[in-house]
Amino acid sequence: QNLTVHEQLNGGARYLDVRVCGHNNDIITCHGIVKGGTLASIVEEIDAFLCNNPKEFIIVEIKDEVPMTSLEKHQVLHLIQSTFGERMITLADKQTWFQLKQVTMGEIRKRMKNVLLLIHNSFSFHREGISYDMNMVEKEFSCFHNSTLLHDKWHNTTNPGELLNRNLTHLRRLSRYDRDCMMCNQFVLTPQPPSNLLDTMYLLFGLKSLQPISLVKQLYQKEDALHSFIRDRPGLHWNIVSLDFMDFCPRFINFLIEVNSSRPGLH
Numbered sequence: 001q002n003l004t005v006h007e008q009l010n011g012g013a014r015y016l017d018v019r020v021c022g023h024n025n026d027i028i029t030c031h032g033i034v035k036g037g038t039l040a041s042i043v044e045e046i047d048a049f050l051c052n053n054p055k056e057f058i059i060v061e062i063k064d065e066v067p068m069t070s071l072e073k074h075q076v077l078h079l080i081q082s083t084f085g086e087r088m089i090t091l092a093d094k095q096t097w098f099q100l101k102q103v104t105m106g107e108i109r110k111r112m113k114n115v116l117l118l119i120h121n122s123f124s125f126h127r128e129g130i131s132y133d134m135n136m137v138e139k140e141f142s143c144f145h146n147s148t149l150l151h152d153k154w155h156n157t158t159n160p161g162e163l164l165n166r167n168l169t170h171l172r173r174l175s176r177y178d179r180d181c182m183m184c185n186q187f188v189l190t191p192q193p194p195s196n197l198l199d200t201m202y203l204l205f206g207l208k209s210l211q212p213i214s215l216v217k218q219l220y221q222k223e224d225a226l227h228s229f230i231r232d233r234p235g236l237h238w239n240i241v242s243l244d245f246m247d248f249c250p251r252f253i254n255f256l257i258e259v260n261s262s263r264p265g266l267h
Helices: 005-010 039-052 070-087 091-095 105-110 134-141 160-175 197-204 212-220 223-231 250-261
Strands: 015-023 026-031 034-038 058-064 115-119 125-127 130-132 143-145 150-152 182-187 240-243
Touching: 005 039, 015 039, 015 240, 026 039, 026 070, 034 039, 039 058, 039 070, 058 070, 058 150, 070 115, 070 125, 070 134, 070 143, 091 134, 130 134, 134 143, 160 182, 160 212, 160 223, 223 250, 240 250
Parallel strands: 015 058, 058 115, 115 143, 150 182, 182 240
Antiparallel strands: 015 026, 026 034, 125 130
């Protein structure tokens, strides 16, 4: 992303996919070999946004990019819980009123909740003689296994048309039977290493790039294609759309906000 977390939130983002790892006795963001700022700074930005916009609701998904120690996992969970506290959706909420089939933003705001935290199964750990399995993590830290509330699929392609078709296939398959989970459609192209001599030559002569931003330009150069892709399929279970470099597609983001604001409930 070119934007800070706070800028992304001000621009309309309400779902954040955060990858983390341990580094020099701290927790930082990372993806592959690329390392970013500290998780604490990101949490501070989210907290500042929510303090200024208490009626907004943000979903944060955290995944450890590389294996982490028990101490590092506890650091992540403690940081989140100590920062957001009672504003987080809790296990008691999930077992009672926070049912995805029926919960509305009005009810979420009435109860003064504005953070849903999702984590991966790898956040189970042992510490000081206590086993923190996912049930214990949900109870103690109000962080939920992502698969219990969200269907997400990485499509691993550099081809824009293939990416859209795979998203559509995934959404159609899940929309038929599962309304208990949110859906995340990843409009993200993934750089691939050269698979043959021709690809290598393209890279050497600058006709092709492995940089994610070059792929983003391919996908977003015709924003109307993304508009129509969603607009022409209103009966499907659209929920979350994840994007790289959201500053490259402001019209598409405005379109998503308008669609969402015109429909009741949680989307």
